[in-house]
Structure formats: structure tokens, C-alpha cells
Amino acid sequence: MLHSRFKNSRLHFAGSLSLAIVFYSFCVFAEQNQVPESTTLESETTDTDNTDSGVEENLNKEENSTTLESETTDTDNADSGVEENLTQEENLIPDESDEDEDWLGSLEMHFHGFASQGYMHSTANNYRMKTEDGTFNMTELGLNISTNLSDRLRIGMQLFAQTLGEVGEFDIVLDWGYFDYLFADWLGVRAGRIKVAHGLYNELARVDSGQVSVLMPQAIYSFNFFGLPADVFLTSLNGVSVYGNFSIGALGGLEYQAFVGALNTFSVIAFQGEAEARSKRFEGGALTWVTPLPGLRLGGSMFHCTLSLSASLGLEEIEQMESLGILPENHMSELRFDTSNLIAWVAFIEYNDYGFLLAAEYSRWTGKFTGPWDDFTRLTGLNDERFYVQLAYRFTEWFQLGTYYSVFFPYSEDRKGKTERFSKESDAWWKDLSLTLRFDINEYWLVKLEGHYMDGTAVIYSYLNPDENKIEEKWGLFMVKTTVSF
């Protein structure tokens, strides 16, 4: 019924940037008041001085080795001696005073980017865009830059642009941008625009090269609240997160992440009208147990938020809602409602070892809607159920095969579409069986071929499929996508 176009919130971005600047200032202050690393280095070199007679003997034995010759060249053609090597090492490490003057020039900047182009064709039903006739309207571009200001402090940002049907339209957005301070492996802090940790792979929603399939398991990672794709509205938040990992001895390790902030305000385009959604608050976290069995991890994540949605309904939407008995008589075209206590949780398990991947996730979304019309909110309260199982195997360096079975029930108490909530029965479920062939041509370029067998119409939107008589319960979707990344 609705589809989305994502736009930035200037106020939220300014707020998060201010917060990030304050946080950065604190980290710089903390960094400057630590014991300088060079002091630690001097004590190590002293130790090396006293104990390196073995090194000298080895160097003398290897006089004719190429390695030695290059090293002696590097050390001004002198006989390799430990003290001269140490001098060489010291010269490679800038003095603190030099560091202050040339600190900016010594920063190592990392540039990375990607470009993806896809083609999608469905045998029936337009899915997310006009796919029945085939479409190339599936392009993604990303560019990021980051640097380590010190061993503990990183800063980076990623710009992203996409077109996916009417989503994106190549508007350049800030996908993420934050300061990251690592106090210790078990405690780090990020502030700014942060990717949302939801389930195993939500943070990868825009990273085609990091996924097995073209479409991530759709039950968890695509369809969501009122038809708003999670890969649009659930990608990042403006706020703060803490994260870390630590060992628990023989039981393996734990990884955690907790975040608080606000989602970006975004526009939701109805097929005739327009809607805007704002999140008042968004918080959550994830906890993963990295088990002693290599490659096996399991855990869960959860988020809680409140959203307010205001929309201007188009004529077709009004007629549809009238036919469902959702809108009362004498309604107005303006619609405004809030979701309170929108909670989504995911339990997951993943085994990923020696090229074999087995992953499964189960999720529930619940929420209460409050609005001007009891009928509307009664029929569209949120209580869905979703899960998938995925298998993949990397046969060679360049070929990986993957498949998943994904299931979504928009209303967990009616999985067969028997209640008045659904205009037709098949709207009560969506089952997706996929098969993906991934070819890594080289370390920069990959191609994916993918097919889906779909059963159900829970995510078939009327604005893309206005003729209900043409909607088919069982349909296929084929995709080709290529990505270059560096």
C-alpha cells in the first residue's frame, strides 16, 4: 500500500554531528593525557638491546642472503648490527615533536567504494517496482573514507546513493558517519550516524559484496512496518552505541552492541498521497555468544522505538480502506497515528566454517497503533512473525552456491487469511524459496544469478498491482546483479 522514499533529517544530522564533535573532543583530550606510546617503545628496544645477541649471530650467518642484503642497504650499507637496526627503527618512528607538526600528513586515509547494477524480472506481480516487464532500476553506489587518528580513535563516513524502483532516485545520503573510540577490545564507543544492528545481517543491507544472495532473506531484512522496507528505514540511526567483545574462557566469547538515538525522518510515498514518519526514540542492542566450536555463534537482538506517521491519503487508498471497512464514514483524507512500543526482536544462529554457511533467524514485531479511528488501528496493529533458514557453500575461490527459505506472516494469529484483516487469503503469508549462484570473478568484481519461487502476496502492494484480478498467489522472481568494490 505504501512505499518509501528516504530523505535526511537536517535537524537530526546536525544534532548527531554536534554530539560527535563533543565526543571527539573528549577522546582527543583523553588521548593526549595518556602515557605516550614512544615511552613503551623505548623500554622494548632496551630489552631487545640486552637480549639480541642471537639476532646478531643470525645476521652474520646469513651474509649472502638477499633478505640480508636489502636490510643492510636499508641500514646504510653497514654490517647489520642490532644497534644499527634499532637506530633504523627509531628513525622510522617519528619523534613526538615531528608528529605534532606533521600529524595530519602522517594520517593513513582509507578510501573504499562500490558500484552495483542489477536486473529483476518477475513472472507475475510487480514486486517493489515494475518487475513484470523486467527492470534495470536497481543501482547502488557507495563511497567511504576513514582514518585512524590514533590506535584507539577512528573516524569515517560513507556516502550512498541508490535507485530501487522509486526508492532513492540517486539522492546522496550519509549512510554512516561517526567517531569510533576503542578503550579496550571489550569496550568501544561510536557517536554519529551508526548502522543499526538487527539480526545477523541488517548492517549488510547495502553491501552486496558482503552477502551471499542478491535479496537478503526477505522475511527479516526487507518487509516491515506498513510496507516500509527495512533496507530503507532501518539502515542507520543518529545516536551513540557501545560495543565490544571479550573472552569467557572455555565457553568462548561474547560480542555485544547497544545503541540509542533516533531514526532518520523519512518520506513515505503512498501511491497517490504522501506520508512522513518520524521516530521519537530508538534504542536496542545485540548480544552474540561466540561458542567454543569454531564458526558457531548464536544470539539475539532487539530494538524498541516509537514512530509517528502522518499521511495524506489518495482516492484509491480511501476506496480500498472503505471496502475493507477500515475507514468510517465521513472520514477525512488526512491520516495521523502513532506507534507506541514498537518492539522487534530476533533470535539467530549461524555456523560459518571452511566455506560452509548455515544460518537461521526467527523474529517477531509487535506494536500498538493509536489513531483517530478505532477501526483502522484495530485492524492494523502489529503482531507479525518471520523466520528463515539459509544454506551456502563456497566450492572454490570463485564460486559459491546459496539457498534460503524465508517465511513471513503479517499477522501471527491468522496465517491462513481467514479473518477480515485480509482482502484475500494469500495476503496472510509470504514464502520465498531462493537459489543463488555467486561468481567472484576476481577480488574486486562479482556476479550473482538468483531465482526465487514465491508463494503468497503479503508483500504485493496495490499501488504497483492495481488490478487485483492479475495478482497471482504463486510467482517467480529472477535477478542478475553485478558489483565492483574496492
Added chain:
Amino acid sequence: MQRHITISIVYFLAAVFTLSVLLFVGDTKPAFANESFKIIVHPGVSVVSISRAELNRVFLKKLTKWPGGTAIKPVDQKVKSPVRRVFSKSILRRSVTAAKTYWRKQIFTGRNVPPPEVLSDKAVIKYVLSKPGAIGYVSVNTPTNGVKVLQVK
């Protein structure tokens, strides 16, 4: 429509079967399968041995400090390096391609960047010697003058 979908699925399965046969007929073993590697560190690093699990965490940048607080600076070799393929399978428990995929996830979600990649064993040794806290891997037969070799437990 049902027939169309069925035919499409059959086509896909046939393609998969054909590809699988071709792949298994071909040589999928790394050329370096029977050779090994050794772990080298800057001579200033105080540890003398490291476990495979710790090595895994070091090269995935999940373990970032040596005892004493020095930053760990891992260095990788280029993708086509035979010793990297063996190291990746043995310690990271994944192919080089899968390791690159892991790093793309880290890069494009902003979590981290991969270790630098150098061209050869010689370049690894040069890097390790020049960076306190550095750790790398080289072929087992490569002379390792000046660097410390760690025992892998």
C-alpha cells in the same frame, strides 16, 4: 504459470548440476596445499607463542593489543600469494575470497579496515621489522633474520 515456474526451476537445477560437475572435475585444491607457514613478529614483542584462536582474532582485528599494551599490527599478503591461501584456510578457516568478503563487510559497515597487503615474504619481513607490534606470516622456508618467530599452539 505453474509450468513456467517449474521449467525455470528445472533449468536452474540443471545449471547448478553442470557447474558442480565442472568444478569438481577441475583442480580446486590450492597449489600450496602441502606447504606451511610461520608466524613472525617484531623483535620487541614479548610473547613467544600464540594459539590458533588468538591468531585468528589478531588477523581479523578482534584482538588489538599485545600484553603490555602495544598495538598489534597485522600484515597480510596479496590475494594471489600461495602462502596467504594456506594461512587463510588454516588460521582464518576460510578461503581468501571469503576473508575478503569478511573485510568488505567490515569496511562498508564502518567497523574496520583490513590489514595492509604486501607483495612477498620479503616485504612482510621488512614491514614487521619496521613496525613495533607488527605480526605477519611467511613461507616456512623463508629466512627470518631479525624478526622473532612465534610458536603456534
